[in-house]
Amino acid sequence: MGAGKEEIRDFLNRVADALDREAWDEFLSMCAPEFEYRVTAHSYELDEDMIWLIHNLDGLRHLFEVLPEQLGRKGTRMLRHVSIVAIEPGETDGRMIATSKVIAVRTSPEGVSELFAAGRYIDVVDAAGAAPRLIRRETRLDTRELGIGSHVPI
């Protein structure tokens, strides 16, 4: 028997928590081998959908590997407040689609917090196995001005 909605809800909260704690290996362990992560936004300037980041599991591993060398301020943190809106069966057996609202708050080393981004997660979850795993995450941003940007997935 696969994971139910409550189990998936708990799973998605743990995924967000792993990202918040920058526990990258833990996050990757929650992803299926075919995992794809993308950040998207709609440009009203171009009237087009845009992809701002797209990675498979290897791409994410590489991203996390170079993060310690990436220029930034030590102590900067991002906290993702996730509110799950719906968890529904996908078209494929054993897959569930979860839609969540997400607000990412970035806090500087001095402790100043500011809204970094608002949007939605559209997640495809493998709910058939012993434990749920992410097959796909699209972070669909409403926010299109990200200041200096980010090296860390939202």
Next chain:
Amino acid sequence: MSSRDRAAWERPPDLPPTHYVDTAAYSDPGIFADEMGRIMARCWRFACHESELADAFDFRTFDHAEVPLVAVRGGDGRVRIFYNVCPHRGARLFSDLSGNARLKTCFFHHWTFDWKGACVSRPRPEPYEDANLSAEDCGLREVRTETLYGLVFFNLDDDPVPLAEYLGDVLSSYERTLTEEPVEVFHYHRATIRANWKQWVESNMDHYHEWMHVMLRRTNVLTEETFFKRRVELHPHGHIVFRGMEIDYGDQATILPRERTKLLPGLAAETFHSTPLFPNTVLMTRGTVMRIDTTTPLTPDTSLVEFRGLGLKGDSAEDRMIRIRQHNEFWGPMSHNLPEDLFAAEQCAHAYRSGAASYGNICREENLSAQDDGGMRHFYAEWSRRMGRPASDPLAA
């Protein structure tokens, strides 16, 4: 060698005045006001790519001037740019960022304008006629607009030198890239940063900062051999071309080899080419993609930077996806390089804003090769000419 006391720290560098910039140039409100009048109001500036106005009556609003503007493709195919302001009471005429409108009616009092900027309708016009305010006197303010290789430029000055004369042949090496096959903008994002506009412009002319980027440390751009293949070409009116930079992207895990994607015409897979246009626009290419930056001064220490990514309009879905990945690898808002560049601009701005640093140093000379600061000196020579004062002493009477 030793640290310096205050007097030594604040003393002008023992360098030719062309080789350093007084940091007041980045922070003084009077200088900023002069820049708006002497530079921004008089130079040709990039507005958008014509693919953003593909069809007749398409419009595109933008804020990268000191006034709100709207570009409109007319029924005659020509792109015109107007103040995005209703001449009646100053309401913003086009409130959407883009769209299509044969006629535009102001939301406030329903004055209507055509694509040539003529006022064609005013509800109950008789009292205006009685006051001798005819519709003929109520047209939109049009600004000078010209297009080269699909790049739309505007000038707030009604009587500027022609665009072709202003640019000369600085963009000639992009002619094939921009015209041989239709190109289009597939990426747009913006960043408001706490830095003076020139600090972002400088970041695209200062190649000495390469070591800052982890991904450039991992590719081959930082070798003696590749350094000296580079050339800094200085063009009239403050424009610059950096060419001859070859990059071996190697087996970076996150991108597909550039040879796998259709190259932009006239470009090789491994070349990096960059063209800063005075005062605030930079075009750069990496084989498969072009980026255009536009920097808009908002206040002395706040700037709006807009980033466009361009590829081939006829891309297959597969090619477009690879092109997007290759654009995002270095130039997206979540890329390896761009957040580092923006971080650097803000960190330098912090020191200049506080007065903690008195001078910026642009004195590297390497025969206009490698990491020569000649591009920045050329920019500041034009800046000084237009401002009527040297960047090394910008508060001079």
